[in-house]
Each structure stands twice: as structure tokens, then as C-alpha cells.
Amino acid sequence: MVSMTVELRNVAGTQAAMGWAGGHTLVVDRPQGKAGGQGLGFNGAQLLALALGGCFCNDLRYVAEEMGCELGSIAVSVTVELDGSPLVTTAAHMQVACEMADGSSADAVIEKAKASCMVSNSLQRGVAVSIEAVR
Structure with a gap:
């Protein structure tokens, strides 16, 4: 671990x-x-969206390296939806535009990154959070 x-x-x-x-x-x-x-x-919602998108951007690079290929442009947009009191994130949506350095489709890289992205997998599975006051 x-x-x-x-x-x-x-x-x-x-x-x-x-x-x-x-x-x-x-x-x-x-x-x-x-x-x-x-x-x-x-703010917290922005940090959550940045963590999700940033992790995915990194995973695109990790996957491309594993596959022995080179990525060209990457553009990721993450929207988090907030609701309730206390306010919580109820959904997150990520749009990914990515292509290979040679201009070909990066769909295989994107799919493999979806399977390995630590932040999105953690959010989808739920993560235990503990908060304790210390003196």
C-alpha cells in the first residue's frame, strides 16, 4: 500500500x-x-474537478508510454454538479479531446486511461473519509 x-x-x-x-x-x-x-x-469543488481532470491527463501520458506511442494535443474539461445542504458533489462529467502525435485517433489510449485513473476510480467506488480534531 x-x-x-x-x-x-x-x-x-x-x-x-x-x-x-x-x-x-x-x-x-x-x-x-x-x-x-x-x-x-x-475552492473545494474546483479542486475536486482539477484532481479528476489532472489525474486523467497524467494517466493518458502513462498509458501512451505503456503502449509505446506518443500523444499530441490533450484538452480535458471537467464539470462537477453540486446540490444539497451541506453542498455535495452529485455528479462529475469529463470531456476529453486527445489525439496521437501522428494525428490518428487516441480512443484506445483514452479507454485504457479510463480504466486506470485513480481519482475517477476512487470516486466511483467511494472512499472512506475520517476527520479527527488534534491538539
Whole structure:
């Protein structure tokens, strides 16, 4: 089993948070005027959509390498639908435009990436989440 940890801390002088994993960082915030948000970074729904689409983009590259082929352009669009109180994601839809470097169809790569994408597979299967307060 593999595990991965990210860290988040508040950003002084704002109500945003800075998150990091290794040397990579991003800012998490609410939209301007929402619960003190200043629109300085991504909100949770955007991060979820980015995780889904970003993971799929990476898997397209992994699969292409496994298959010994080279990808050309990749364009991925992810829409998450939100509903309820508390607000939850009720659906996610991803559109993928991808072609091989030689201009041929990348359908086989896309299908194989669908089967191996960690984030989409995790969401589809459900993932246990625990939240504990520490002092």
C-alpha cells in the first residue's frame, strides 16, 4: 500500500489556506465575499474537478508510454454538479479531446486511461473519509 500526505496552513493576513505536497503549492479560498473569502485560490469543488481532470491527463501520458506511442494535443474539461445542504458533489462529467502525435485517433489510449485513473476510480467506488480534531 502507498500513502501520500499533503499539508495545509492558513495564510497570514487572509482567510485562505496554502496547501503543499513536496515542492508544489496552491492556494485554497472561497469566492470573494463568501465566508471571508477573497477569491485568492481554488475552492473545494474546483479542486475536486482539477484532481479528476489532472489525474486523467497524467494517466493518458502513462498509458501512451505503456503502449509505446506518443500523444499530441490533450484538452480535458471537467464539470462537477453540486446540490444539497451541506453542498455535495452529485455528479462529475469529463470531456476529453486527445489525439496521437501522428494525428490518428487516441480512443484506445483514452479507454485504457479510463480504466486506470485513480481519482475517477476512487470516486466511483467511494472512499472512506475520517476527520479527527488534534491538539
